[in-house]
Amino acid sequence: MKKQEVGRIFSLCFALAAIAPPMPSIAAPKTTIQVHSQAPAAGMPTPSEAEFIQRVNAERTKRGLNALTLDPVLMETARAHSRDMGERDYFSHHSPAPAPKTPMLRYVKDLESCGGSEPDTILVGENIYYCSVYTKDFGVKYGHQSLMESPAHRANILEPRFQKVGVGIYIDPIGQFYVTEMFLRDTPSSS
Secondary structure (H helix, E strand, O other), X not given: OOHHHHHHHHHHHHHHHHOOOOOOOOOOOOOOOOOOOOOOOOOOOOHHHHHHHHHHHHHHHHOOOOOOEEOHHHHHHHHHHHHHHHHHOOOOXXXXXXXXXXXXXXXXXXXXXXXXXXXXXXXXXXXXXXXXXXXXXXXXXXXXXXXXXXXXXXXXXXXXXXXEEEEEEEEOOOOOEEEEEEEEEEEOOOO
């Protein structure tokens, strides 16, 4: 890949991660690549998802914050949102699906569907990232770097009240890379 093309790809990835208001995704030229799906056990991260979590926790511990623990329900909720963005061709925290639209409502629905009960208090944060092409050079490392360079996304990563994390990655058939990072603080119900 030529240096100029690499620069354009990085600029597109960075620009999309740094946008504060939800913006529709920009369609990349259609080229076909072979995507190898990783099929982890439910709630367990793929190697790329685990690397995002490791990078988040490295940023937190470097600043004296608690490392976040993996939450299997958050993992599945984040994966479903990344897949939904890729399959419906949008880039937003709010799904165009009839319901549930917001990160918190998606998490509560998934928690209840696996037998959990809704906590008394819940704080949910979400970062999303999109890149028009997934390669070794433009994957997790640049995705995380782009999120850290955006003040709103960085604030979610470094929010001291968060306790748990889940990351979901979806790579569509033409190589577009969708990432959802979800962060959680919950207080169990007293009943």
